[in-house]
Amino acid sequence: MGKENSFQNVLNQLDKTAEIMNLNHNIHNFLRKPQRSLEVSIPIRMDDESINVYEGYRVQYNYARGPCKGGVRYHPSVTYDEIKALAALMTWKCAVADIPYGGAKGGVICNTKEMSICELERLTRRYTYMILPIIGPEKDIPAPDLYTNEQTMAWMMDTYSMMTGYSVPGVVTGKPLEIGGTKGRSYATGKGVMFITRRALEYYKIPLKGSTVAIQGFGKVGSYAAEFLTEKGCKIVGITTVEGGLFNPDGLNVNQLLKHVRTGKPLSEFEGKNIEYVPNLEKANKQLLSMDVDVLLPAAMENQITHENANDIEAKIIVEGANAPTTPKADEILIDRGIPVIPDILANAGGVIVSYFEWVMSLQAFLWNERDVNLRLKQLILGAFDSVLSIHEKKKVDMRTAAYILAVGRVARAIELRGLFP
The missing domain is CATH 3.40.50.720 (NAD(P)-binding Rossmann-like Domain)
Known part of the structure; x- marks a missing residue:
């Protein structure tokens, strides 16, 4: 288990979907590659005064439908191919849920179980600094993922805010409530x-x-x-x-x-x-x-x-x-x-749907109550289910292929409407 190439698996599913949809060849090729990838070196001082250098990534797979969105994971098994795969899945997930985001993902190769809280803070702040040029509330909005949490997001938000000179709560989601998070995001x-x-x-x-x-x-x-x-x-x-x-x-x-x-x-x-x-x-x-x-x-x-x-x-x-x-x-x-x-x-689109709500609240500086968050989550995710189910029944394909047809179709249409620059 776990030895499959995740990115190749995602591409295989995309290729299968493109054939069923008779997707434009040029758009198909465009969607097989991430639009932007960043690999960073993260040197941090450990508690014993030694310096360890960690490797990190941020991949923005496609932003035709809006700013990129995706989590950050800390794990020893993180690879570039894994992060590309997860960024692609985020692209399709946001499109299935019909929220105005593209897909991204980040990761750092590390073992959090062997690190102190102070080391994790230094790692997070340095990683944030290194990906600073490509993130922001209108560019790319990170969130928690495997072995990251609300505290990680608080450090990321603070680091970004210190570099801009003012508080920017909309740069991340999954934040603590006290600094702009939303009720209902944790679950x-x-x-x-x-x-x-x-x-x-x-x-x-x-x-x-x-x-x-x-x-x-x-x-x-x-x-x-x-x-x-x-x-x-x-x-x-x-x-x-x-x-x-x-x-x-x-x-x-x-x-x-x-x-x-x-x-x-x-x-x-x-x-x-x-x-x-x-x-x-x-x-x-x-x-x-x-x-x-x-x-x-x-x-x-x-x-x-x-x-x-x-x-x-x-x-x-x-x-x-x-x-x-x-x-x-x-x-x-x-x-x-x-x-x-x-x-x-x-x-599992519930997380990014409520992250979208949190981002909207951060931009507007207006908080929704927990009941409204949950009602809107239910409305969006069940609406997505019904849309996928409709394609499943009409085209006689499995539910995964139906979801991909919906997602790829929406992203492809956005690419067509925007055209090619220059």
Whole structure:
């Protein structure tokens, strides 16, 4: 798992979509390459006075529809190809949601678990300084992603503001509430996943109440999705984290599990009737991915569902909470087996939708209440689902291809209208 070239996978899907759409050859070629990429060297002084030099990236894949938008991730496995792939996915995701953004992504190759809070702050501030020429509220607006958070965004916003000489809250989203963030942003992706899962169950005529769900990854997306799905009457029968997995055919007590995990207690110490703890992550993932459930929700890393395990999947529906968790070869197997996949660029769009709301609020210096944020999120993401579903039914294609047809069509039209400079 995880050895697939993510960017090549994205290009393969784009090529497939372009052929179905009979997309203009010139626009197709244009969309196969990022419009701007920046690789930066990030020297920082460590707490022991040594100097480490980290490598970072910011890729702006396409900005035909508006300023670029995309997260920043800190992880040892970050690569340029991965960042290009995620920037492309952000381009399609924003277009599917029909918000006026292009797509971007950033990343730094580092291990946050081995760094102090002071080292992380210095890393963030230096990285922000190095990508300063290409970011800004009207250029490119970063947000949190893997192993970054509200505090990371606060440092980025402050660094940018210090360099401009005045406060610029609109340069990032996912900020703390106290400096221009919005209520509802922390759980927006998970809430969006819940809205999409509920609509998908309804479409495929599976009762919402009592439906069984297995969640790979119990971080910011998976844990909130579990919480909201439980509130709607779903049973979470299995979850995995980096520590392993927990399984219970009668359903896990999600409220207790959330308190347990969020207080930093080990997964192995969670107790309850009929609970099975699997300490090995590889074994836990293998068990979870093959569970006979109504919904499989991959919400961890890329390339988790591959041609090697796609035949083992017994879920009735897959809802992608993570970015690119399913490889193209696995997609083909799942299509042949009649297992529908609700793609990432639709299912996990809740985060970027509410990021858009936060950006609008920052530009206007006018805050919406939490109820309005959630109502507008529901309206936009379910509208996107209905648009994708319409293409799925009319063109008789799978849901991922339908989402790509919608997204690529919108971006292509923007390119046509703008024309070519000079």
